[in-house]
Amino acid sequence: MGVDVRAWAPAEQRWAARASLASAGLAVLLPVGIGGVTGLLLVVTGLVGAGVMAAAVWWALSNRGPARVAATVVAVAVPVALIVLFAATLWWVLLLSGTLWALAVGTGRHALRSTGLRSPRQKEYRTPAPRRPFLLMNPRSGGGKVERFRLKEKAERLGAEVLLLDTEEQQDVCALARDAVARGADLLGVAGGDGTQALVAAVAAEHGIPFMVVTAGTRNHFAMDLGLDRADPAASLDALSDGVELRVDLGFAGGLPFVNNASFGTYAAVIQSPAYRDDKVGTALDLLPDLLTRREGARLTAYVRDTVLADPHAVLVSNNPYRTDDPLGLGRRHRLDAGVLGVLGLRVDSATEAAVLLLDPEPKGLTITTAREVVVAADRPEIEVGLDGEALTLPTPVHLHITPGALRVRVPRDRPGVPEPAPRLNWRRLRKLAASVGRTAVPRRPGRRKTLL
Incomplete structure (x- = not known):
């Protein structure tokens, strides 16, 4: 006797899919069904307003003086006018429609999440605790987190050798790390920014020893994607006594390592300015008009497998792709x-293209893909690069590649972790789930098969 098991959708999954489809349908039909022509006009007005707002933002960024002021006024006035218009007409219908759409997204993702089609979690490896860990700490990182959380004292109590970087002069962190390895260090760690982390991580990978991140930086992007506790940097040090290892990839641009990303184009050019560190917004607003209109800056060409990105304003190459399907997960990597490298290319040459970028589900000016190797060329012998936020210039063309599993990262066994990404809404799959019929596995006998509906 055997068992006939069929992968039919469970009842909860089927009903969640049906609720999602019903809510989405009502969200779309409600403004038109109740408001009639008025409701339809409001929907169209909202879309047009969103396009005008995107165009106004482009004008504001690509102009100076009175033109920028006028565009900024439009960019602010349009959404305010839309809110007032909706509030004065069918506000309750639009509010209900928005609520139904949120319900459709939530139930749809719940239905798809229950299919079990999740990305496998990153594997952890149990390894012995390091005997001679060496940590570099930047006292200025994160506004003085090293001193505020007494990181040096805790690390030394756990048996680590700690070197505080001199904030008054530039130090070669790679040389310091290599010297520590030569003296017998079996783990290298950094309490500092992502740029410093990448340099020391490359030394650790080169010698095949673990690397450790202490979340003492300002942004801690790499630490965030490792699932570390950014609110409590001292918790990162628990990896010294009660830790596990992860095998993560390491990116390289022109031979230089990066743990997060390498940026080319507009952003990379802006951060080169000496004034950027003290006045980020003001510096960007001053430089963007010439960069966006191509009066200044390099003309780039990026080669990604069989795809050529011609004259993009910006190219972002990341160590594993960033999430782009969930607004709450933007700027994060699940794995x-x-x-593979994540590649994001952007080209917007006019206000019209800015509006299309917002309204078109698949705009031509936006490229999102992955590759193991990327080449970025330019119309000049050197180009600006933002490497993990550090401003550099590299000779062209710049060759980028990823080395899978190059880095052993030791992290605390008990840590917040990386949130599971919400599944991408797939309406075709939801329709199939909603139409599926639940069945129960029953005994199978030779020559006869019985199923219970």
Whole structure:
């Protein structure tokens, strides 16, 4: 006697899919069904207003003086006018429609999440605790987190050798790390920014020893994607006594390592300015008009497998792809061991293209893909690069590649972790789930098969 098991959708999954489809349908039909022509006009007005706002933002960024002021006024006035218009007409219908759409997204993702089609979690490895860990700490990182959380004292109590970087002069952190390895260090760690982390991580990978991140930086992007506790840097040091290892990838641009990303184009050019560190917004607003209108800056060409990105304003190459399907997950990577570079290219040459970028589900000016190797060329012998936020210039063309599993990262066994990404809404799959019929596995006998509906 055997068991006939069929992968039919469970009842909860089927009903969640049906609720999602019903809510989405009502969200779209409600403004038109109740408001009639008025409701339809409001929907169209909202879309047009969103396009005008995007165009106004482009004008504001690509102009100076009175033109920028006028565009800024439009960019602010349009959404305010839309809110007032909706509030004065069918506000309750639009509010209900928005609520139904949120319900459709939530139930749809719940239905798809229950299918079990999740990305496998990154594997952890149990390894012995390091005997001679060496940590570099930047006292200025994160506004003085090293001193505020007494990181040096805790690390030394756990048996680590700690070197505080001299904030008054530039130090070669790679040389310091290599010297520590030569003296017997079996783990290298950094309490500092992502740029410093990448340099020391490359030394650790070169010698095949673990690397450790202490979340003492300002942004801690790499630490965030490792699932570390950014609110409590001292918790990162628990990895010294009670830790596990992850195998993560390491990116390289022109031979230089990066743990997060390498940026080319507009952003990379802006951060080169000496004034950027003290006045980020003011510096960007001053430089963007010439960069966006191509009066200044390099003309780039990026080669990604069989795709050529011609004259993009910006190219972002990341160590594993960033999430782009969930607004709450933007700027985060669910995995660091997929073995591919994430590539994002952007080209917007006019206010019209800015509006299309917002309204078109698949705009031509936006490229999102992955590759193991990327080449960025330019119309000049050197180009600006933002490497993990550090401003550099590299000779062209710049060759980028990823080395899978190159880095052993030791992290605390008990840590917040990386949130599971919400599944991408797939309406075709939801329709199939909603139409599926639940069945129960029953005994199978020779020559006869019985199923219970």
